[in-house]
Amino acid sequence: MTGTRTDELARLAELHGVAVSYRPAPDRTVTVPDSAVVAALHALGVDATTPEAVRTALADQERALRERLLPPTVVHWAGDPHDPAALTALPPRTRVRIETEAGEESYRVSAPLVAGLPLVAGLPLGVHRVTATAPDGRTAHAHLVVAPDRLPAPPGRSYGLLVQLYSLLSRRSWGMGDLGDLAELAGWAGRVAGAGFVQVNPLHSAVPGAPTDPSPYRPSSRRFPDPVHLRVEDVPEYAYAEDRERLAGLLERAARLRATVLDKGALIDRDAVWELKREALETVLAVPLGPGRRAAYDAFRAAHGQALDDHATYYALAETHGPDWTTWPDGLRDPRSAATTRARAELADRVAFHTRLAWLTDGQLQAAQRTAREAGMPVGIVHDLAVGVHPAGADSWAQQDVFAAGMSVGAPPDAFNARGQDWGLPPWRPDRLAACGYAPFRELLRALFRYAGALRIDHVMGLFRLWWIPQGSPPTEGTYVHYDAEAMLAVLALEAGRAGSVVIGEDLGTVEPGVRETLQRRGVLGTSVLWFERDWTGDGRPLPPERWRADCLATATTHDLPPTAARLTGDHVELRDRLGLLTRPAAEERAEAVADVTEWLALLGGLGLVDSVGPADSAGLADSVGPVGSPGPVGSTATGPPGADEEAEVRAVHRFLLRTPARLIGVWLPDGVGDRRPQNLPGTCAEYPNWRLPIADREGRAVPLEELTAAPRLRALLEVFAQLREG
Structure with a gap:
């Protein structure tokens, strides 16, 4: 490319919010390939394939901006x-x-x-x-x-539990955690443990078919929840279903499936669970709705309108033509075509079935939130909003006009991944969002806030910019495309304010300057994970608690990171070594992990956060379930090797979080039983059972909800937050 074309291309890219370079660090600038810029512009409807096309497009855009009275x-x-x-x-x-x-x-x-x-x-x-x-x-x-100027703030300071819902099996579930289990956990956590919230993974609709993508962060639709989470027996029509023998048989099969996970060490099989639930729901939904239920159902349909109709139509069509709409017959690829209209009429019964499923799931989600609030939780259920959707799913079919064709969202190379990341999610087009007043974003938020006391936004930096990767290119050959962050935040503030819901932004990793400050100014809480909170502008040592930000959710770990016990004992290094994921010799990785944990434990010990008495000697929650055993070599937390007394160290870590000014503190629920396994191990696919692990104890034995809530180790850990319960 000539120098002249580069200058013109850069100006054209700037006018459309496409970056020609980015700064991964304050002292480093990376120029993105022209091919990425041209591809991003093409996805925005701008031809930049030749110098003449660039000049024409540039002149057209500059003229349009000069003559424009108002932005969209x-x-x-x-x-x-x-x-x-x-x-x-x-x-x-x-x-x-x-x-x-x-x-x-x-x-x-x-x-x-x-x-x-x-x-x-x-x-x-x-x-x-x-x-x-x-x-x-x-x-x-x-x-x-x-x-409104700012989003709603948390009602006081509180702590809560973080859990991947599918991993929370009870003795009543059908092989994976469901919304009945969520309500049970919330009721217990609010009334007995004094928790202020329960945060779960995205419960968005999955791509249909088997095997489906188990990741909750690559859903078919973010607008509507997944009926796999339904507690079938809690559907009111269940009691009136005529084929009791069929339902009894399904319950027996569900019990066997549940036992393979809880008693035999099997992985969670979402597809098998859905096969059973779908068959049961076919029977249950054959029961006519009573007048009151019919009125509520009709109101739900009216409230969601075309979006709900499109969603149900996609799932009905997928039953016949497969889940990838890009392979459907030509007419059906367009949700507004005459062929789709005819198919919708022909499949009216199946469309109605999937519409009912969306309504039932929404109802059980609202019931879980009511249970949480009635149990005294000031926030309730915190739901998770994934970054995007599957390219072959319901949303990408129904909203093709607002998605950038031929592009995928990911991340550029960084210190943790030199090859960058491709998440396989088509991005929204910022120009189309602005043209329709951000209607898809508004409708998405409004649907989620129906049952969310708070919303966690995964990769909240996506409100400002996203890394677009041209189809067929490696993540290293992408570029940033900017969004109107002020408009995105305004819509977020509007819908959160209407619902009275808190918003938490996952702002971990590389964040461009000014983003955290803007989010804080508008009332979006950040996310702070203990192991990453260091004085990065100074000596790099662990950040003392008084220097943490207040407007955040503070945690010891997340679903993508090692559980606290694995971090303290170094088990996470051994896991990555076994899977061949280390980029350095194992001895170096182990030494660095030990040094990191030792530094943190030294700070915890210096602050006097180590158990001085056994948990059985303390008053409150731990005493209510009897002795919990000897505290072990307490002094090891400050002076011994990491992991010498992991339970005391885990409690010390959470006492530290309590010392910070963080408005919300999250406890990873598997930490309460010593689970060693992360729910997701980035960089793996078939090598590790991501998104399929039940909560387990330190030996890897699955722990059902009934045992979990009675576990002495969890009770002792939650006793750390007694002062929040009392205050």
């Missing part, structure tokens, strides 16, 4: 006394009409303003429609998002 979406924060810049820049005597979300209209004149009153004065919160007509006859339409 305008943001106004309710606490700002001034009009948005886009409105104040309108030509004098421009006629402005604002239609509110409720359908009310008002006419106002732009600059010079009448009596100096701003155009947006008195507008309610919501997404309104603005029409501007300039004196020269030009007319523009825009979406005006009026959002």
